[in-house]
Amino acid sequence: DAGITQSPRYKITETGRQVTLMCHQTWSHSYMFWYRQDLGHGLRLIYYSAAADITDKGEVPDGYVVSRSKTENFPLTLESATRSQTSVYFCASSGAGVGVEQFFGPGTRLTVL
Amino acid sequence: GQQVMQIPQYQHVQEGEDFTTYCNSSTTLSNIQWYKQRPGGHPVFLIQLVKSGEVKKQKRLTFQFGEAKKNSSLHITATQTTDVGTYFCAGPRGQGGKLIFGQGTELSVKP
Numbered sequence: 001d002a003g004i005t006q007s008p009r010y011k012i013t014e015t016g017r018q019v020t021l022m023c024h025q026t027w028s029h030s031y032m033f034w035y036r037q038d039l040g041h042g043l044r045l046i047y048y049s050a051a052a053d054i055t056d057k058g059e060v061p062d063g064y065v066v067s068r069s070k071t072e073n074f075p076l077t078l079e080s081a082t083r084s085q086t087s088v089y090f091c092a093s094s095g096a097g098v099g100v101e102q103f104f105g106p107g108t109r110l111t112v113l
Numbered sequence: 114g115q116q117v118m119q120i121p122q123y124q125h126v127q128e129g130e131d132f133t134t135y136c137n138s139s140t141t142l143s144n145i146q147w148y149k150q151r152p153g154g155h156p157v158f159l160i161q162l163v164k165s166g167e168v169k170k171q172k173r174l175t176f177q178f179g180e181a182k183k184n185s186s187l188h189i190t191a192t193q194t195t196d197v198g199t200y201f202c203a204g205p206r207g208q209g210g211k212l213i214f215g216q217g218t219e220l221s222v223k224p
Contacts, residue, residue, distance in 0.1 A: 045211065045213075090155055098144075098210070
């Protein structure tokens, strides 16, 4: 089925470990986004990508790395996880243009011990 | 920098009561979007408003975009338990497809 998927859905890791969250969309959307959601902060943009091989920082990029070698995939890597990165991570995609609706994946709940 | 604020943060209502959430932007917006996130779920697009003073309705939900295009509201008439969730407004952030989201209003409905 077409859509946007994230894996894993749940992840527990330890401080200092590297962890990669996967995001895959089947719509060939140009734009892809990574958000983190924490109580009291709503959705904060970590990184976004306008197309394959084009990525840029959002509001809270520190400690995260992204890549986009293919249009459909947009993995997010925490190079050395910290407790403050415990959060729910959402990937989203949208077509090109200003103010175009975004389609969100189901989310990954990450706990860093 | 650009900010989008939503109030209230939480709202608890009795089923059948009305509910309103307000969204205010520090800058003029070309459009505003509203999303709903059910508990444990992901945000889902509800609607987009583009014109100054625009009003759109979806069944019991009424969305308004302010004349100055800096504020918006979502009003739910006669809430139902299916309305439970967090409602977010979002406006364009800079160029491209980026959005800036408000903090959301969490609605709980007591049967």
